[in-house]
Amino acid sequence: MIEVNIKGIGKIKLDKEKSIFSTVKRIDKKFAKKLIAAKVNGREVDLSYVLKENDSVGLIKIGDKEALDILNHSMAHIMAYAIKNLYPEAKFTIGPAIEDGFYYDIDLEDTISSEDFPKIEKEMKKIIKKNYNFERSLVSKEEARSIFKDNPYKLELIDEIPDKVLSIYKTGEFIDLCSGPHIPSLSKIGAFKLLSVAGAYWRGDEKNKMLTRVYGTAFFDQKDLDNYLKRIEKAKISDHRKIGKDLDLFSFHDEAPGFPFFHSKGMVLRNNILKYWRQEHRAEGYQEIKTPIILSNELWKTSGHWDNYKDNMYFVKIDEKDFAIKPMNCPGAILIYKSDQHSYRELPIKYAELGLVHRHEKSGVLHGLFRVRNFTQDDAHVFCTEEQMEEEIAKIINLIDRMYKVFGFEYHLELSTRPPKRIGSDEIWDRAENVLKKVMGDGNFAYEINEGDGAFYGPKIDFHIKDCLDRTWQCATIQLDFAMPEKFDIEYVGEDNSKHRPVMIHRVVLGSIERFIGIITEHYSGNFPVWLAPVQAIVLPISEKFKTYAESIYSSLKKEGFRIEIDNRVESLSKKIRLSELRKIPYMIVIGKNEQNTGTITIRKKTGGDMKEIKLENFIADIKKEIKEKKL
């Protein structure tokens, strides 16, 4: 007689050891059908797991996040099985479940393209029809080595597993090294689809062989797959590269790969963001500066960039002397600090700089405005005393929080600690990391730790924003730096009339203005709030008869400073509305006989429906209020 505790069911006595599935089935047959796997004493196991005395069991059923992960992981095996059937020489490496799907990395002589997907999917369906089980068995390391003797990747993995006994799973003829668990039956698979194929280095190391990675996704229900595919489609139409082109915001050209061109409508976004940015920074006591783009190599040697950042920098020669195009703004700010003596009374000194930096990025990583080779950082360098730094960091966090709210962003924090390649002593790093931890702790900010990801001169707090494809992007960062002041030997005169070393805080709020514009474009799907919209309203006369009145409305609004257009073309109203909708202009102003007679205008909001005939001055007051409040 053994006793186990099953969460949601309670303590159960069994007269002999039984599997989880048969135990639950005896109690609730219907419920058992929904089961996918279980967690015994905190470890995920198959439903075939045989219960032991005192086991504490949590059930994983359809609907749980873990269940979907297990399904996807099982699908990776099925896909591998199918690929093995079609490409017998394929060597399999790892095939995990990931967010929204799974992949398998395969060493393959043939190339697979998305055109091969139907063929592979068909083979997968054939396998699923056979309704195999995932048969788990335990083998010794020696047995495992002999089973996978032709697969150097699996052998490498086997050698690294500390356990003496390894688990393998057999599905039909396909055997894979795997800790499991798996779905109890292939009949649980509701729907699946192969999504894409890509290259991936073995173990993510670019020195290793490039493997073929096939991505796919699976769900318990066809409807869930359909919804997922719809979501992907929706993300595609929010893509800032597409919207940027459609709305004439920016462009890229072969003549300057990775260097964005901003069109006049894109500049409206940019200038309005910066206007707001300057307003916030003035209020916070920042002084705006501007430093050169080209600076002597000597400076970059002093700063440590030459040793730590050279591969990402561009260089030029001027009058036989070597110069670098700045990849960061800090040395310039330091030169300004050094151009004068400073007293403790002046601190903190906060230099803000919208600095254009250039960084050489590998060609394969360029990605619209998200990843470019030149960008404008909304940078600032705070020079302060050690006593002031906590307060200053807290102020920066609050500033970032305030500014992100205006755009309606969610974000999370990460603390990046000392990287292998760095300047400054371990004591300095300890101190700096502790200060950042303390400030986040005091402010009750949850954060993750990103081990070894700090800048070469100091640890940092990073703010990550989520975009429409659920990718996260680093925007704001706060970096604490004891090293650079040392290198540049900067100082202030203290209360005691002797010289002291200030601490430097590097920080950006929006990060890169270019990237930020990309992010908000996706965030709003191009439907910018009125304060940002490149065109805020468009006047649409119903016919030529009302041209004069329409033009008078247009010029009144223009005079008020709004970004306004008029569509005077000889086209139907429906067509003009459609085109304005496609251009995502927030307000359409329809002018016809009624409006002319009563001296009013009719407002049509982009969202449709909501139409009203009002007086021009009321509209002006409304829209001014909306702009002032930066209404979302």
Added chain:
RNA sequence: GCCCGGAUAGCUCAGACGGUAGAGCAUUUCCAUGGUAAGGAAAAGGCCACCGGUUCAAGUCCGGUUCCGGGCUCCA
């Protein structure tokens, strides 16, 4: 940088087997003077990314280059 794929009109895309280019939208003009997401007609618009090769003949086949896309590595 690496793997796979792509590049045809301003935009979105068609173009079997090689025989020198086609649609829709946008643009211009004309007709219709219109009431809330495409009124009708016509015109104009192309070094088919670039360089080379095969061929009587290349948008199409083969090399190479550039750029773009999906990933990997890296990153604001």
